[in-house]
Amino acid sequence: AQTVTQSQPEMSVQEAETVTLSCTYDTSENNYYLFWYKQPPSRQMILVIRQEAYKQQNATENRFSVNFQKAAKSFSLKISDSQLGDTAMYFCACGDGATNKLIFGTGTLLAVQP
Amino acid sequence: GAGVSQSPSNKVTEKGKDVELRCDPISGHTALYWYRQRLGQGLEFLIYFQGNSAPDKSGLPSDRFSAERTGESVSTLTIQRTQQEDSAVYLCASRFGPSNQPQHFGDGTRLSIL
Numbered sequence A: 001a002q003t004v005t006q007s008q009p010e011m012s013v014q015e016a017e018t019v020t021l022s023c024t025y026d027t028s029e030n031n032y033y034l035f036w037y038k039q040p041p042s043r044q045m046i047l048v049i050r051q052e053a054y055k056q057q058n059a060t061e062n063r064f065s066v067n068f069q070k071a072a073k074s075f076s077l078k079i080s081d082s083q084l085g086d087t088a089m090y091f092c093a094c095g096d097g098a099t100n101k102l103i104f105g106t107g108t109l110l111a112v113q114p
Numbered sequence B: 001g002a003g004v005s006q007s008p009s010n011k012v013t014e015k016g017k018d019v020e021l022r023c024d025p026i027s028g029h030t031a032l033y034w035y036r037q038r039l040g041q042g043l044e045f046l047i048y049f050q051g052n053s054a055p056d057k058s059g060l061p062s063d064r065f066s067a068e069r070t071g072e073s074v075s076t077l078t079i080q081r082t083q084q085e086d087s088a089v090y091l092c093a094s095r096f097g098p099s100n101q102p103q104h105f106g107d108g109t110r111l112s113i114l
Helices: none
Strands: A003-005 A010-014 A019-021 A024-026 A032-039 A044-053 A066-068 A074-079 A090-098 A102-104 A108-113 B005-007 B010-013 B019-024 B031-035 B043-051 B052-058 B065-069 B074-078 B088-095 B111-114
Touching: A003 A090, A003 A102, A010 A019, A019 A090, A019 A108, A024 A074, A032 A066, A044 A066, A044 A074, A066 B019, A066 B088, A102 B043, A108 B065, B005 B065, B005 B088, B019 B088, B019 B111, B031 B074, B043 B074, B074 B088
Parallel strands: A010 A108, B010 B111
Antiparallel strands: A003 A024, A019 A074, A032 A044, A032 A090, A066 A074, A090 A102, A090 A108, B005 B019, B019 B074, B031 B043, B031 B088, B043 B052, B065 B074, B088 B111
């Protein structure tokens, strides 16, 4: 069974600053994928970034990057140059290689302050 | 539209009634997923479809819950004899291609049981 843990229920950051959201996971799968999704008040789940477990290089997507530590089963998200529009709930998720059903953490509510 | 469409957007019903929730995935997406999100929590996996078959139903919480998919397109999630604990947002997602590809989510149906 897979589990995903997000230990920060809420975070706050000043506009233009950098913030890191933590995520740890546990899985018995050898082939799996990791994702960060953003959920603004509109309720829609928006993909932020994804990482394939077999790739050592950390994924980056514009202002978003991850620190993937496979041995430690850690997958943190770094947001640089935070913008007001980044205010949302952020969910870390792990998908198995066969079906990619996603197991989600409980989320981190990020507030970007002007 | 180009995205995953769910209907209704909101549904209020009395305890004990049956409800049907609908999901129209993105055209051509063969994989379809249903998740449940209780208030203030992360998403819980319910069921996964590949084409019209459901190889993974492990997340359905009880036999009151069922889902089907026809024509490798529309899916309906049915909850019979609704209970107050069924109140949640039900999200549908679809995916194209191999399992490392991201899931695209709809806006969900907010179900409230009185």
